[in-house]
Amino acid sequence: MNPLVIAIDGPAASGKGTLAKRLADHFGLPHLDTGLLYRAVGWATANTGRMPAEAAAALQTADLDNPALRSDEAGQAGSKVAAIPEVRANLLKFQREFAHQAAGAVLDGRDIGTVICPDAPVKLFVTASLEARVERRYQELRERGADIIKPRVLAEMAERDRRDSERAAAPLKAAPDAYHLDTSDMDADAAFAAALAFISSKGFRSSGP
Numbered sequence: 001m002n003p004l005v006i007a008i009d010g011p012a013a014s015g016k017g018t019l020a021k022r023l024a025d026h027f028g029l030p031h032l033d034t035g036l037l038y039r040a041v042g043w044a045t046a047n048t049g050r051m052p053a054e055a056a057a058a059l060q061t062a063d064l065d066n067p068a069l070r071s072d073e074a075g076q077a078g079s080k081v082a083a084i085p086e087v088r089a090n091l092l093k094f095q096r097e098f099a100h101q102a103a104g105a106v107l108d109g110r111d112i113g114t115v116i117c118p119d120a121p122v123k124l125f126v127t128a129s130l131e132a133r134v135e136r137r138y139q140e141l142r143e144r145g146a147d148i149i150k151p152r153v154l155a156e157m158a159e160r161d162r163r164d165s166e167r168a169a170a171p172l173k174a175a176p177d178a179y180h181l182d183t184s185d186m187d188a189d190a191a192f193a194a195a196l197a198f199i200s201s202k203g204f205r206s207s208g209p
């Protein structure tokens, strides 16, 4: 059997990150949240004075542990540098190497099924309505103690959706063979169960208990 490479794409707050982590745990696979790479490049560009492409080339795995990368500002900064082709080119090798580990891997992002791992045996395109995603992100930010109003979350998410989908370089797009999962009315358990059923249909099963 070929290694199980699971490529997951979708917009912000679609549930793809939670799903990716659960699938990685379930199958005992390494997981890469590729959004963190772009967030780290955006953060380095703003805080170290490096140019974006140079920051991408200099990126170290330890840079991804920076808690500041979890903020919405880092998400916006990541989305901006992600439109620069040289930035994407400088992050390509690291992502491909991660995907080509012997055991397989789970990667989530915007262009995993289309550009990074076009040959992945399992591709998932996770979406949810803008309203559902705004509500999730708003609740998440409130739980973290952020002082934010919903219209601002909506405006920022709509702007990021537009930038990520309309850019020329590797825009957010479903691969033709991706399984579409709309999580608007699903909780994390239901999304996991649906993804698992699709993965089983491709002949992959967990070797664990």
Ligand code: DC
Pocket: 012, 034, 035, 036, 038, 039, 075, 076, 078, 079, 082, 083, 108, 109, 110, 111, 112, 160, 164
């Ligand atoms: O998934 P995220 O919100 O952490 O991603 C932050 C930004 O990084 C996102 O708005 C667009 C960019 N990104 C990308 O262009 N390609 C990826 N594979 C992952 C993220």
